[in-house]
Amino acid sequence: MKIIQSIQEMTEWSRHHSVGLGLVPTMGFLHEAHLALVKKSLKECQSTVVSIFTNPAQFGPKEDLDSYPKDLENDQKKLEALKTDVLFLPPPEEVYPSGYKTYIKVKDISERLCGITRPVFFEGVATVVLKLFNIVRPEFAFFGEKDWQQLEVIRTMVRDLNLDVTIKTVPLIREPDGLAMSSRNSYLSGEERRSALGLYKSLNVAKDLLDQGETSVPVLREKIRDVIAQNPFTNIEYISICDPHTFEECDQIFQKALIALAVKVGKARLIDNVIVERISCKD
Amino acid sequence: MKIIQSIQEMTEWSRHHSVGLGLVPTMGFLHEAHLALVKKSLKECQSTVVSIFTNPAQFGPKEDLDSYPKDLENDQKKLEALKTDVLFLPPPEEVYPSGYKTYIKVKDISERLCGITRPVFFEGVATVVLKLFNIVRPEFAFFGEKDWQQLEVIRTMVRDLNLDVTIKTVPLIREPDGLAMSSRNSYLSGEERRSALGLYKSLNVAKDLLDQGETSVPVLREKIRDVIAQNPFTNIEYISICDPHTFEECDQIFQKALIALAVKVGKARLIDNVIVERISCKD
Numbered sequence: 001m002k003i004i005q006s007i008q009e010m011t012e013w014s015r016h017h018s019v020g021l022g023l024v025p026t027m028g029f030l031h032e033a034h035l036a037l038v039k040k041s042l043k044e045c046q047s048t049v050v051s052i053f054t055n056p057a058q059f060g061p062k063e064d065l066d067s068y069p070k071d072l073e074n075d076q077k078k079l080e081a082l083k084t085d086v087l088f089l090p091p092p093e094e095v096y097p098s099g100y101k102t103y104i105k106v107k108d109i110s111e112r113l114c115g116i117t118r119p120v121f122f123e124g125v126a127t128v129v130l131k132l133f134n135i136v137r138p139e140f141a142f143f144g145e146k147d148w149q150q151l152e153v154i155r156t157m158v159r160d161l162n163l164d165v166t167i168k169t170v171p172l173i174r175e176p177d178g179l180a181m182s183s184r185n186s187y188l189s190g191e192e193r194r195s196a197l198g199l200y201k202s203l204n205v206a207k208d209l210l211d212q213g214e215t216s217v218p219v220l221r222e223k224i225r226d227v228i229a230q231n232p233f234t235n236i237e238y239i240s241i242c243d244p245h246t247f248e249e250c251d252q253i254f255q256k257a258l259i260a261l262a263v264k265v266g267k268a269r270l271i272d273n274v275i276v277e278r279i280s281c282k283d
Numbered sequence: 284m285k286i287i288q289s290i291q292e293m294t295e296w297s298r299h300h301s302v303g304l305g306l307v308p309t310m311g312f313l314h315e316a317h318l319a320l321v322k323k324s325l326k327e328c329q330s331t332v333v334s335i336f337t338n339p340a341q342f343g344p345k346e347d348l349d350s351y352p353k354d355l356e357n358d359q360k361k362l363e364a365l366k367t368d369v370l371f372l373p374p375p376e377e378v379y380p381s382g383y384k385t386y387i388k389v390k391d392i393s394e395r396l397c398g399i400t401r402p403v404f405f406e407g408v409a410t411v412v413l414k415l416f417n418i419v420r421p422e423f424a425f426f427g428e429k430d431w432q433q434l435e436v437i438r439t440m441v442r443d444l445n446l447d448v449t450i451k452t453v454p455l456i457r458e459p460d461g462l463a464m465s466s467r468n469s470y471l472s473g474e475e476r477r478s479a480l481g482l483y484k485s486l487n488v489a490k491d492l493l494d495q496g497e498t499s500v501p502v503l504r505e506k507i508r509d510v511i512a513q514n515p516f517t518n519i520e521y522i523s524i525c526d527p528h529t530f531e532e533c534d535q536i537f538q539k540a541l542i543a544l545a546v547k548v549g550k551a552r553l554i555d556n557v558i559v560e561r562i563s564c565k566d
Binding site for chain 1: 290385386387389409414417418443444446447
């Protein structure tokens, strides 16, 4: 595995490997869900670049940029074991040099769900992803469906800015007990981790209710709130039942909807989601 | 000259002509200053694409989008006479399809000078230029120094977003009597046109004063104001004497400075600028 630590070297390498090039952008501390993206790229692409960059632009001033988990040595071993072609480690001072000024705004959809409490988050994500696309020039880029809203923001940016990259996705991956995989799970104590299972449980309860015919969003939302709130250390940020592309809140589930959660468990801000569909025998 | 009227066709053509490709983005109603950009591209590049697109995203709701001058037939003749390779005429509904959401913000420098009264202008310019870069994938792109602030915004975007395009420029070009060339000069009546010469005159007066040793910005600014205000139909929007890259206002001219003006003459909003330098025998 080649390790590249400068933007210029990455650009030069990419110019000679542009055909069938896959990019997996990450912030490191790699778990199975990241590796599923890498495996998919390795399988489908001629060569694969994995970037690790903890992007300061997507963290608010009171968020966990400084404490975000890192384990580069371990990440490197995991990527080597999969036979990743390139690990790209751009230095922050090259990504955002002194006097940096340019940011990408994807209106409307960036302002909902996570965008309400994290007003700079999607601007930071879109900006760094566009920069990585311009540096690496991949044909394919891989993102997880756990970050559903992020995925929609990136897809919208790709379409709107006429970018010549195909976005590929991997479904949300859970631990055996159901907790959605996340680097931030490392913040959880044993007790908090048990509480965190409430997120997945609440999604299942809502799905079951919907299967039984309950389509009222206020009823479903209250039920989700109850299930989560039964667990100590939980602090609900939002429970959204919305259109999976516009993120407009629904009153009632007619067809497909996204149920998305953001909950603080201890100091870990966790997100989870599921796509639900009303199955109607009459339609 | 090939005329291309769809983004997809433009993308395909560009993929086969990417080496040494030059792009001249315009809003049409071409005058000598546009043609100077085209000539420079034709001379320096292997092939040249000129785009004509009146970009709605850079006009405010009360601005002159609907009345912006057009003469496609004449533009086409002028470009053909120069042996331009491609005239690209992207349809507005393809550039900004329904549900379009993504905009580029170049902070700080977009908020000064023209950015104060035209708050969406540079966001619209940066967005459409980035889109054109992504569609056409030029190696070189050509812009005029009359739009000095726009040029700095584009240069900053290119550097910040790691774009693989080289920006080339052509100095501001004036009519024989000194009026800076602009498509908006067509809005001027005969009397207004005479008044509009006050912009150039005022810049010359300021330059002469500076050459005589006057470095105080308040003094120079007042003198410029006096010269312009002597002309009827003029309404000064700003007179800025500032750093040519950050656009921070100066108190005194020590080295290089930009003197930039925006003045309404009748209904035409005109801009003009000059770079001045204090020549000191002692330094």
